[in-house]
Amino acid sequence: MxxxxxxxxxxxxxxxxxxxxxxxxxxxxxxxxxxxxxxxxxxxxxxxxxxxxxxxxxxxxxxxxxxxxxxxxxxxxxxxxxxxxxxxxxxxxxxxxxxxxxxxxxxxxxxxxxxxxxxxxxxxxxxxxxxxxxxxxxxxxxxxxxxxxxxxxxxxxxxxxxxxxxxxxxxxxxxxxxxxxxxxxxxxxxxxxxxxxxxxxxxxxxxxxxxxxxxxxxxxxxxxxxxxxxxxxxxxxxxxVAGFTGMTNILAGHGDGTHFIAEGIGRFPVAAPALPGSALGLRPGALRLVDPADPAACAVGEVAFVAMTGAEALCEITCPGGALQVAMPRRDGPPAPGALVGVAMVNPDEAVVLAA
Amino acid sequence: MRRGPLGRILWALYLVLVMGFLLAPVAFVVFYSFNDASMFRLPVRAYSLRWYREFFASDQFQPALRATLMIAAVVVPFTLLVALPTAHLMARGKGQAWLGAALTAPVVVPGVVTGIAFLGLFTMLGIGDALTRLVIALSIFCLPFSLRALNASYAGLDRRPEEAARDLGATPLRAYLHVTLPQLKAGLLAGAIFAFVEATDNFSIAVFLADTRTKTLPIAAYEHIRDFDDPTVAAMATVLTLVALVLVLVLEKVIGLEKLIRHG
Amino acid sequence: MKRNLTALPAMLALAVLAGAYGSFFATGLLRQVPGTASVAGPASAENYLKFFSGAGQLPVFADTFIFSIIVTLATVIIGYPLAYFIARTESRFLRVAFLAVLVATFLSGSVTRAYGWMVILGNRGLLNSMLMNMGLIEAPLRILYRQLGVGIALVHFILPFFVLTVVGGIRNVPRALEEASRDLGCGPVRTFAKVTLPLSLPAIAEGMALSLALALSAFLFPLMLGGGRVRLVANYIYDQIFVAFDIPFAAVVSAGFLVCSCGALMLMMALQKALLRRFATGGIGA
Missing domain, CATH: 3.40.50.300 (P-loop containing nucleotide triphosphate hydrolases)
Incomplete structure (x- = not known):
């Protein structure tokens, strides 16, 4: 602190x-x-x-x-x-x-x-x-x-x-x-x-x-x-602070030096020390949707629902270990619920590793 | 709320009857006071101010009126001086609300009991002067009525302006005098009016403490009714009703009758 | 330090009050010097024994309580609809007008009102004169100098206290709750019975307690309108002092009466709590 x-x-x-x-x-x-x-x-x-x-x-x-x-x-x-x-x-x-x-x-x-x-x-x-x-x-x-x-x-x-x-x-x-x-x-x-x-x-x-x-x-x-x-x-x-400021994706897991492994969700290219009980914080805008087969995809899941929030669409993606919230410009054509999608990071600098 | 025609008629009827019931005695007394005859008889033959002249010239009512006003002139400020710090304590103090609660005892205890109790105390202490006895006893008796009005004012008080005054450099006392007290004006006025009415109207306590030379208006009125059968008391009652009407107007103008109820 | 100073006036007033009540009840332990108004020791429980064995005051006590309860109930029945109307009418004019009448009645003093009822209800009073002039009755109705006359005047005296207390309670029931009940399919009468009434019950209980206390301690009204023929406790105590000069026994009667009054008031509060519990289950629960 x-x-x-x-x-x-x-x-x-x-x-x-x-x-x-x-x-x-x-x-x-x-x-x-x-x-x-x-x-x-x-x-x-x-x-x-x-x-x-x-x-x-x-x-x-x-x-x-x-x-x-x-x-x-x-x-x-x-x-x-x-x-x-x-x-x-x-x-x-x-x-x-x-x-x-x-x-x-x-x-x-x-x-x-x-x-x-x-x-x-x-x-x-x-x-x-x-x-x-x-x-x-x-x-x-x-x-x-x-x-x-x-x-x-x-x-x-x-x-x-x-x-x-x-x-x-x-x-x-x-x-x-x-x-x-x-x-x-x-x-x-x-x-x-x-x-x-x-x-x-x-x-x-x-x-x-x-x-x-x-x-x-x-x-x-x-x-x-x-x-x-x-x-x-x-x-x-x-x-x-992460949650209060709208960082809705807080994923439990641990780092291995070059990646953060979020249990049941995926591997994110964030340099994180191998501390047990830590978490990765990601804003919905720090993530983007890609093809499930795209090598950049860090996680794969099914679209649960899509909500319009103005210029953006907010998608909830269900992964085996939990859900991810992803914000995307509506002009990029949001996916239909039920579709299988990949989730990639926009910029690894926008992720935060939170200690236990 | 919407009501059917029958409901409307029943409500209207009820309201007219209740209004009539409430106004009947006072309205009739006012009417009666202008009746020239000393016996009541329908139809009234002549109207006059005869009984007002009797009232204002009476060697029974005049000293009583003076004594009553003198008592009220001491009782009202005295009551407020005790009620204000007590209400403050009840609102702000810790665990001192019982003080105020204990002081409301004379409301529940029959006036006769309170009256005899004060008589015994004054006899024991050797306080023989009727005026002193009445002033002390009625001040304490009127306390709960003023206290109630002030408690309501305190309950509706916004404390932040007082804090703002402290914040701007005022000592607690100055903040209280500059900011809090002006906001309690309505409660003080209502408290003064209630104390005034209870002090001038009390019979059951005063009857034990008055003597043949010093008596209050209610006692003089009771004795007059007991011994005579004429409308002099109606003239007195009309004068008192007029005072009551003025007080109602003051309450409505300064506080607003609706507000009086809200904190009631 | 400052708080002690603030408490000082209240402490002083309380000391005088406690001194008065304390010395009064203490005289109950002394004895009247026969034929005089003075008292003498030694302290004994003699007056209390006289109080508990003597049947003299029992009918007076019973009369006072029955009479006061009837007066209180009459006040509630006459006063509650008025309180409801004042609290809920949409016309500010009517609300202020009724409030003004109530407050003016309250402020106009008890002697004025007792006197007013005397001249209205008397044998040659307004009511009887009017009824006889219209030929509706032959002989005057006897209302004055009976419990009925005292009761009418007493209800009139207590009504403003009760209504002004209850209006506040009803106004504190948010109108939205009544609307919600109507919205859920309850008629106006049931809405009143299931929502408004239970929520204003604390205020009704407070008003009833005040009414009962005022009725029980009534002294001037029985004195003036009862003409010595309506005997209530306050007058009985007064007679003990001014007729029998027996201050010690008056003190004992007062103490006994106070205990009974407090008991009655506490019983009423308990009743109110039980009633509230019943409402809380909505009549569905056990």
Missing amino acids: NHGIEPGGDAVAGLEVSGLTKHYGAHAAIQDIGFRLERGALLTLLGPSGCGKTTLLRSIGGFVATDSGTIRVEGQEISALPPERRPTATVFQGYALFPHMSVAANVAYGLKIQGMLKSEIAERVRDALAAVQLSAMAERMPSQLSGGQQQRVALARCLVVRPRILLLDEPFSALDRNLREEMQVELRKLQQRMGITTVVVTHDQQEAYILSDWVAVMNAGRLHQFDRPAGVYDRPATRF
Whole structure:
């Protein structure tokens, strides 16, 4: 498991978490989480619901008292501080706008608490609302805004206090698809312009790839992989990450140095060490259908069914030891169910050998 | 839901009857209060404000009205001051819900028992002043009614805005005052109204604690009915009904009656 | 530290309440100084023996319970359809109108309403005057100063409490469940009986418990509308103090009555649980 210690990290990290653990009774919500994130980077915590990503985010914000471990922001240890004394600001799921305050009052709140001069507050609020393109809405109440506008108010309310860490909990889940994509790009631009170290929680891998400098994939309270988005997609570190990112073919077997022998399915030309109990991960797009007699065929099976998924067709091939999923362009003419076909690899580099 | 014509007629009939039953006593009392004669007789011969003059000039009702308002003026804020932290504890504290549950005892225990119990306690402690006795006993008696309204408010409360305030630098106390308390406004108002009504309307406890000089409106009304047979109490009841109507309007405007039920 | 401070007001209130109830029930162990309202020691179980052997309070207890149960059932029968209507009507106007009437009735106070029923139901009251003017009856109907009159006024007093409690329970039953039942071929009446009623049963039980508690502790209504001729426990206790000046015995009667009331309420909750279990098997299981 790669615990994501950023290479070359002798400079002070924007956010550094180590050994973070939180139990609810006997259940471990998060367990021994550790990573370093450089200043100004955007990290997404990715995982299914209940994986501990929100608990981790709330621990950083100070809303969850952890059992052990440390959290440092730019070198300063903050784990013992209450939320109001941490240099973090959170965009909560559902936004948590103050329902009885206007947009401007919501945004001004953090500055008022700091005891800033009225004139200065007004100026900062004006700038923050301009940054999220909501200058015209300053006097509205939150209930009079659309979901996207509410989200931008929540963002402005955080940015205006100039936090050193910006935290966002499922910020786009309540928005419809088109607006979501627009807001993702907007957030990314704003975050890069302001250079704020940012952590986003999401269960949507697409969102994670679009937004992030780094992705942390979590499951059952553990950190499975801390990597660049492409690294997560191309080289999943564990079977969980492979499955979660859509690597539907995970074949049990072992390597013999030059090939991977998948039991009951076939031999795949992937350089794999002879470790027992390992598995080969292949995306449906990394495979193609060939004639059963083709020497490139790694496995032979019968077409069980074919499904149309858009420009591609997804075929399920039944082999003696299990099934393979193969995606192919529809223009190549998908086979009929019941036909005998061979399965070959498109590019051996796209296969991943997963340890036990 | 779709209904046949017979079903519709039965429903309409039932609703009219229930509405009539609910409104009958209050509506009749209002009508009766304007009847000039001291005995009720159909048809009514003349209408007047005679009984209102009697009510507002009475040396029985005037001190009672003053005492009742004074009691309410102390009981309502006092009740809220106890109910608010208690509701907070019941919603947020760990294992302290029993406190609130124990405080609802006076709702289940017959008022007579509670009344005698308070009488005994005050006698033992040497608290002889009727006003003090009434204020203490009614404050505690009204507590569960305000508590219920506030519990409902707490149950419907979104905690995230409070966390957002903490996140933006507010201390727990400031976050509570700036964000949570304003969201409890409806519950506080409903709690105040319930406490006010229970404090001004209570008879079974107050009857043990009042004395000949200090009595509340319900007690003065009961004594008047016992000793006289005229519509002065109808005039008083009309005034109280008017107050009730104003309170209903306030509830509907500020909270909305439908919401009141949802958390009820 | 902070939590202790938050608990302080409730603790204080509870201490006063416990002090009141505690000292009251403790006086049950003392004895009345004959002919006076004062009490004296030494502590003995004498009053409890008098309570258990004396038949004086038995008819009063029995009357009170039977009367309260009838009042509660009448409240349920009159109130449940209203609660259902308010919860399910599509007209916001009717819903708010009925709610307003209920809340206004609730807020208008018990003295007002007791008085209203007195002048309506009296021998020369509205009802009898109207019926006699129309020639429907010769002599006035005797309603006041009997259990019937007290009961009518008491149902009227309790109705808003019951309906407002049950409306919430019915509104919490998702309409989609009723639609699913209709969709599966159940008629409206059976849908109501098999889906809506069981799901709103906890609220009905809560409303019934509240109604029963209110009926059992009724004091003002029997006092005003019963004219001393309707004897219920609360009035019996009141008489022990203001007529017989026997505070210790009043305390014992109160304690006995409280035990019986709590027993009745617990029995009702048990009944509700048993009923829910029956519904859960849908009448198919054993």
